Amino acid sequence: MSIPNILNKYGLQVESIESQIYKVINTDKVINIDKLKVELGSCILIISNRKGWDIEDGVSYKMANVYYILINFNNRAKAYELKDRAAGLYGSAFISDLRHSPTQISSIDTIWSVDELGGVHE
Amino acid sequence: MSKSIINRVPSPFTGGNSRLEYYTGISFDIKGEHIEDMIFKVDTGSSFTVISSNMPNIEQLDLIDIDPQFNVVVEDASGNTLNLQKLIVTNFQFTEDILFDKIEIYITNMMNRKAIIGMDLLSLFDFQYLKEPNQIKGTFWINNYEESLNKCRTHRENLGYYSPRSIMLLDEDNINHSLNLTQDCIDNSPLQNMNLGIKSKK
Numbered sequence: 001m002s003i004p005n006i007l008n009k010y011g012l013q014v015e016s017i018e019s020q021i022y023k024v025i026n027t028d029k030v031i032n033i034d035k036l037k038v039e040l041g042s043c044i045l046i047i048s049n050r051k052g053w054d055i056e057d058g059v060s061y062k063m064a065n066v067y068y069i070l071i072n073f074n075n076r077a078k079a080y081e082l083k084d085r086a087a088g089l090y091g092s093a094f095i096s097d098l099r100h101s102p103t104q105i106s107s108i109d110t111i112w113s114v115d116e117l118g119g120v121h122e
Numbered sequence: 123m124s125k126s127i128i129n130r131v132p133s134p135f136t137g138g139n140s141r142l143e144y145y146t147g148i149s150f151d152i153k154g155e156h157i158e159d160m161i162f163k164v165d166t167g168s169s170f171t172v173i174s175s176n177m178p179n180i181e182q183l184d185l186i187d188i189d190p191q192f193n194v195v196v197e198d199a200s201g202n203t204l205n206l207q208k209l210i211v212t213n214f215q216f217t218e219d220i221l222f223d224k225i226e227i228y229i230t231n232m233m234n235r236k237a238i239i240g241m242d243l244l245s246l247f248d249f250q251y252l253k254e255p256n257q258i259k260g261t262f263w264i265n266n267y268e269e270s271l272n273k274c275r276t277h278r279e280n281l282g283y284y285s286p287r288s289i290m291l292l293d294e295d296n297i298n299h300s301l302n303l304t305q306d307c308i309d310n311s312p313l314q315n316m317n318l319g320i321k322s323k324k
Binding site: 058117 | 130132135137139147157158159170172236258259
């Protein structure tokens, strides 16, 4: 599905302010942030504070307003610039991003203290 | 009995959710910034609660000290060495019901965009993973959290913040002290000389 179609599906009216960057016009609309990110793929959203949870099958999905949408996950500097701009306009703003990375679908994250390893680093 | 759920949220990497992973969103304040719903992996094998310095919303805060006073060396699953620095954060909302007003966690710049809730924090509580036979995914619960928090409060007042690892050391000291007292009682008991089956472990 194309980006405009995805945004339309979520009822978001947007204007393109730069290549792959959209400003949301109807910022009062509360939507499921987590599901929007998955449909967009790798992206950065500038959003409001949480307005609630949409709970499905024991999983809590975040509901919030969206202010800006950046399709390029690596556009970090611009994202923080827009976050500051949104915070000035709406009181507070947060970054919520998704980097679709198939290599991190499964991972072993555990970390061991040195004491746990007998106090020795190999 | 007070009981609180560790909210399960989608994976920050895929947006999906699987029984094999358990993520939760935690809000806290650092350097005057409110961080909302940072996604932590609940990791019952990890010794530390730690966040990467390049997590969203904190990557521009310069939280890593160039010359840290408190550095801890750990290993990841592949045997790579990681340096962790202590980080005091405020208003750490672990669950909807459990708020640490000021708590010590760890931060590193040697881990990529990950945050982990480890056993240092989890083991302060009576926690359990509940999965009914008809459920695909289970849920982490914290039982008796008010009682556990009350036990930590004296330590928090003395130190000025919650330090899960210091609380653990204190708990272990208290247990060892109690065991020593028990052993002393046995050793010094008049019954010790009466061959009633009570024997010193010495």
